[in-house]
Amino acid sequence: MVLDSKIPSGSIQEKWTNHKFNLKLVSPANKLKYEIIVVGTGLAGASAAASLAELGYQVTVLTFHDSPRRAHSISAQGGINAAKNYPNDNDSIRRLFYDTVKGGDFRAREANVYRLAEVSNNIIDQCVAQGVPFAREYGGLLDNRSFGGAQLSRTFYAKGQTGQQLLLGAYSALSRQVGLGNVKLYTRREMLGLVVIDGMARGVIARNLVTGDLERFAGHAVVLATGGYSRVYYLSTNAMNCNATAIWRAHKKGAFFANPCFTQIHPTSLPLHSEQQSKLTLMSESLRNDGRVWVPKNKGDKRDPREISEEERDYYLERMYPSYGNLSPRDIASRAAKRMCDEGYGVGETGQAVYLDFSDAIKRLGKQVIEERYGNLFQMYEMITGENPYEVPMKIYPAPHYTMGGLWVDYNLMSTIPGLYVIGEANFSDHGANRLGASALMQGLADGYFILPNTIGDYFASNKFVTVKTNHEEFEKEEKSLSDQIKRLMSINGKRTVDDIHRELGKIMWEYVGMSRNEEGLQKAIQMIRDLREEFWRNVKIPGNDMDLNQTLERAGRVADFLELGELMAIDALHRNESCGGHFREEYQYEDGEAKRDDENFCYVAAWEFEDLSNWELYKEPLVFEYVKPTVRSYK
Amino acid sequence: MVKERLNLTLKIWRQASPEAKGKFVTYEVKNVSPDISFLEMFDILNEELESKGEEPIAYEHDCREGICGTCGMVINGRPHGPLQGITTCQLHMRHFKDGDVIYVEPFRAKAFPIIKDLIVDRSAFDKIIQAGGFISVNTGSAPDANTILIPKEKADLAMDAAACIGCGACVAACPNASAMLFVAAKVSHLSLLPQGEPEREIRVQKMVAKMDELGFGNCSNIAACEAECPKEIKITNIARLNREFYRAKFLSEIKE
Numbered sequence: 001m002v003l004d005s006k007i008p009s010g011s012i013q014e015k016w017t018n019h020k021f022n023l024k025l026v027s028p029a030n031k032l033k034y035e036i037i038v039v040g041t042g043l044a045g046a047s048a049a050a051s052l053a054e055l056g057y058q059v060t061v062l063t064f065h066d067s068p069r070r071a072h073s074i075s076a077q078g079g080i081n082a083a084k085n086y087p088n089d090n091d092s093i094r095r096l097f098y099d100t101v102k103g104g105d106f107r108a109r110e111a112n113v114y115r116l117a118e119v120s121n122n123i124i125d126q127c128v129a130q131g132v133p134f135a136r137e138y139g140g141l142l143d144n145r146s147f148g149g150a151q152l153s154r155t156f157y158a159k160g161q162t163g164q165q166l167l168l169g170a171y172s173a174l175s176r177q178v179g180l181g182n183v184k185l186y187t188r189r190e191m192l193g194l195v196v197i198d199g200m201a202r203g204v205i206a207r208n209l210v211t212g213d214l215e216r217f218a219g220h221a222v223v224l225a226t227g228g229y230s231r232v233y234y235l236s237t238n239a240m241n242c243n244a245t246a247i248w249r250a251h252k253k254g255a256f257f258a259n260p261c262f263t264q265i266h267p268t269s270l271p272l273h274s275e276q277q278s279k280l281t282l283m284s285e286s287l288r289n290d291g292r293v294w295v296p297k298n299k300g301d302k303r304d305p306r307e308i309s310e311e312e313r314d315y316y317l318e319r320m321y322p323s324y325g326n327l328s329p330r331d332i333a334s335r336a337a338k339r340m341c342d343e344g345y346g347v348g349e350t351g352q353a354v355y356l357d358f359s360d361a362i363k364r365l366g367k368q369v370i371e372e373r374y375g376n377l378f379q380m381y382e383m384i385t386g387e388n389p390y391e392v393p394m395k396i397y398p399a400p401h402y403t404m405g406g407l408w409v410d411y412n413l414m415s416t417i418p419g420l421y422v423i424g425e426a427n428f429s430d431h432g433a434n435r436l437g438a439s440a441l442m443q444g445l446a447d448g449y450f451i452l453p454n455t456i457g458d459y460f461a462s463n464k465f466v467t468v469k470t471n472h473e474e475f476e477k478e479e480k481s482l483s484d485q486i487k488r489l490m491s492i493n494g495k496r497t498v499d500d501i502h503r504e505l506g507k508i509m510w511e512y513v514g515m516s517r518n519e520e521g522l523q524k525a526i527q528m529i530r531d532l533r534e535e536f537w538r539n540v541k542i543p544g545n546d547m548d549l550n551q552t553l554e555r556a557g558r559v560a561d562f563l564e565l566g567e568l569m570a571i572d573a574l575h576r577n578e579s580c581g582g583h584f585r586e587e588y589q590y591e592d593g594e595a596k597r598d599d600e601n602f603c604y605v606a607a608w609e610f611e612d613l614s615n616w617e618l619y620k621e622p623l624v625f626e627y628v629k630p631t632v633r634s635y636k
Numbered sequence: 637m638v639k640e641r642l643n644l645t646l647k648i649w650r651q652a653s654p655e656a657k658g659k660f661v662t663y664e665v666k667n668v669s670p671d672i673s674f675l676e677m678f679d680i681l682n683e684e685l686e687s688k689g690e691e692p693i694a695y696e697h698d699c700r701e702g703i704c705g706t707c708g709m710v711i712n713g714r715p716h717g718p719l720q721g722i723t724t725c726q727l728h729m730r731h732f733k734d735g736d737v738i739y740v741e742p743f744r745a746k747a748f749p750i751i752k753d754l755i756v757d758r759s760a761f762d763k764i765i766q767a768g769g770f771i772s773v774n775t776g777s778a779p780d781a782n783t784i785l786i787p788k789e790k791a792d793l794a795m796d797a798a799a800c801i802g803c804g805a806c807v808a809a810c811p812n813a814s815a816m817l818f819v820a821a822k823v824s825h826l827s828l829l830p831q832g833e834p835e836r837e838i839r840v841q842k843m844v845a846k847m848d849e850l851g852f853g854n855c856s857n858i859a860a861c862e863a864e865c866p867k868e869i870k871i872t873n874i875a876r877l878n879r880e881f882y883r884a885k886f887l888s889e890i891k892e
């Protein structure tokens with residue numbers, strides 16, 4: 001099989017316009033004949049479902065949440081990028097494109113990224129029209145701020161709750177279509193299986209999380225908008241129920257998984273405080289606009305930070321990366337923090353933290369301005385740690401946060417299974433080896449509002465569809481295999497809890513497939529994950545009944561998938577003998593510790609085909625850079 | 637510095653299904669770090685139950701950052717617990733004392749039937765939004781964002797109302813199980829903005845009608861909702877909702 005990215009020809013400025021013109025259309029009357037199943041109601045899923053229903057398609061929406069509004073997108077804090085250039089600071093589509101390609105360390109498709117930058121402005125327009133209350137200036141115009149990896153202000157925000165407000169916008173558009181009867185909404189349904197008939201994605205099977213029933217849904221196309229897989233690390237900034245099950249099950253049905261090892265460790269999370277902790281809390285990167293990151297110059301300095309004088313502090317990001325300073329991209333800032341702590345400069349009880357200090361900003365701007373900008377974040381910090389960040393510098397440490405990898409999709413956002421589309425964080429598309437802040441919200445909404453609704457019609461217009469009902473033998477077969485798996489899980493009746501095994505997996509992933517990786521560690525991790533998987537299937541314990549609301553069973557299914565995905569992540573990290581973006585291989589670095597990319601041998605997307613457990617076939621999609629020449633990615 | 641660990645007695649509402657009869661069951665949790673959250677304490681208890689082969693307590697949660705609105709328990713008689721302005725997941729054990737007895741129940745309201753243990757069905761909130769809690773604008777038809785000017789004060793007020801997380805604590809706190817604060821927050825958010833103007837009358841009528849239909853009670857100005865709202869949505873929004881409602885009823889040609 002040859003991977004065809006379907007990147008249109010022509011100059012980069014014209015690709016999307018030409019492509020749209022060349023796509024076949026479905027007439028309004030015919031749209032009613034096509035049923036689309038959308039799994040997930042985050043920014044990507046809700047925006048896609050609403051837009052597709054507005055166009056006249058029959059849309060079915062599934063989410064495991066009790067309401068579409070609970071999707072993990074709700075917790076994004078900082079903001080969303082767009083190339084509006086409202087502040088007149090010389091921004092443009094071209095520059096947002098350039099920053100994103102460079103930020104991704106030259107491992108993303110130029111054509112996709114350009115298109116993303118192109119539609120970014122429409123997103124802001126659309127959201128404002130829906131009533132999203134973005135921050136404004138006194139004159140009534142929209143306000144902007146800066147984010148890591150950019151030297152200008154292009155981030156739109158709604159206090160510290162941008163994701164919430166954008167999701168509520170998409171949710172309201174979706175709710176309107178539900179009210180109009182154009183969308184059938186099924187909540188508390190977890191997709192467990194994909195149904196492929198004659199090589200085309202024609203339906204899904206979901207578990208009703210209240211009754212335990214397996215329910216069948218048939219359609220002409222399936223859209224996965226099921227989010228990222230950072231929870232493979234157990235401790236992450238993601239919501240507790242985020243998981244990879246939908247994409248993983250689709251992967252095992254034939255959808256290639258691209259760049260699984262490209263994961264993002266966010267530099268500004270709260271440090272781990274206890275062994276009983278369940279998740280890590282993100283402090284928005286926007287804090288780095290005004291906060292200064294430092295550690296004491298003396299190793300193991302345990303004094304109150306306020307007693308440590310200016311001369312005794314090392315503002316290491318400002319020192320090492322003078323032109324971006326505290327706003328250096330995430331991968332760089334995270335690694336720098338780890339390096340400082342590994343060398344013994346870390347602070348706090350564990351020595352695994354650095355300071356993020358606002359005292360200069362408070363002196364310069366006054367407490368009120370800082371409160372206006374970050375009030376809710378400061379409150380959150382105090383609530384969790386019991387310390388007041390207006391007075392004592394915050395303590396922060398990197399945490400798993402986002403996954404650039406995901407199911408491989410072509411320019412139309414279709415996976416290697418015809419009729420299976422993947423949007424939002426679930427696909428691998430636009431961020432290469434590292435995502436810039438405020439670009440995930442942009443990508444999710446670009447996919448859902450503006451790209452998928454255009455590209456999916458071409459698939460319907462170009463293919464013939466046999467009628468498929470939910471009693472088709474493929475549905476029978478898939479349901480049988482799912483219920484067998486559930487029965488098997490319930491019957492193990494071993495000794496270890498699901499969380500106990502998940503925690504152990506998380507430790508392996510963080511230690512060996514986390515912020516920095518090496519050959520020996522990765523090989524070790526692969527073996528450890530295999531052993532743990534074996535242990536899971538022999539020794540996990542799930543109380544209760546499967547024909548009932550059973551949250552332990554839900555988690556067990558997700559952990560079973562993480563135990564397979566984790567292995568693929570390690571295999572991918574092991575094969576990529578270079579350092580790029582979030583993927584840092586200790587063997588490949590410059591003397592000063594900066595990442596050493598290898599464009600000669602690794603300038604490609606690694607797309608893995610599932611053959612069997614522990615057995616994947618690698619396909620390569622070469623990346624061609626015509627507009628942004630790959631250079632050493634310097635933020636100095 | 638080693639902080640003192642807590643030993644606690646929990647009395648938790650257990651109910652196997654919507655029809656089953658529920659009751660309080662007593663659990664002891666020992667050696668709890670004051671730094672962990674209330675839900676992390678629940679995790680510890682649940683893991684213990686699971687290891688013993690007992691069914692863990694069913695409860696909902698997701699973001700654990702106070703924004704998704706999934707979590708919600710009545711703790712010692714108060715929705716989201718003893719502190720003002722936070723959700724259950726934001727409550728930390730440092731606010732409890734060694735030896736405390738803590739009662740935990742689900743949010744109770746006719747419109748929020750219990751599914752299992754502490755999990756209730758809040759889909760009635762979605763139905764209210766589906767009835768009219770939106771601005772009707774199809775994808776692709778929006779003008780440039782900066783053609784709409786909104787005074788900062790207004791935008792901020794709209795944002796404050798839009799901060800509602802749909803958790804339902806207002807309903808659980810209200811002796812009448814009224815959803816007025818939730819509805820008022822959405823009506824305020826949208827009616828304060830110029831984009832919401834064209835549907836101002838129809839929206840409020842449809843949402844209020846749906847709220848009544850779904851079995852939420854009336855508002856009798858007790859203000860318990862405001863006191864328990866984790867996002868501190870102001871009760872002045874209810875005054876605005878009433879104004880909007882009567883304005884729509886009496887002034888408008890557009891009747892629902």
Ligand SMILES: Cc1cc2nc3c(=O)[nH]c(=O)nc-3n(C[C@H](O)[C@H](O)[C@H](O)COP(=O)(O)OP(=O)(O)OC[C@H]3O[C@@H](n4cnc5c(N)ncnc54)[C@H](O)[C@@H]3O)c2cc1C
Pocket residue numbers: 039040041042043044045062063064065068070071072073074075076077078079080162163189190191192225226227228237238239242243245246282401402423424425426437438439440441442444
């Ligand atoms: C704390 C935090 C802060 C962030 N801040 C920012 C920011 O400021 N700016 C930015 O650009 N990005 C930010 N991000 C990243 C961004 O929020 C996410 O990448 C993005 O919201 C993902 O959206 P999504 O629609 O792809 O998926 P999600 O929002 O994760 O939605 C997934 C949906 O899929 C459903 N689902 C999943 N699996 C199944 C299944 N098997 N069956 C049924 N339903 C399923 C879920 O119920 C949910 O509805 C942040 C992320 C975190 C963790």
Ligand code: SF4
Pocket residue numbers: 799800801802803804805806807817818821864865866867868869
């Ligand atoms: S108004 Fe407050 S209490 Fe009620 S649902 Fe919204 S956030 Fe929760």
Ligand code: FES
Pocket residue numbers: 696697698699700701702703704705706707708723724725726
């Ligand atoms: S778990 Fe999301 S608000 Fe509590």
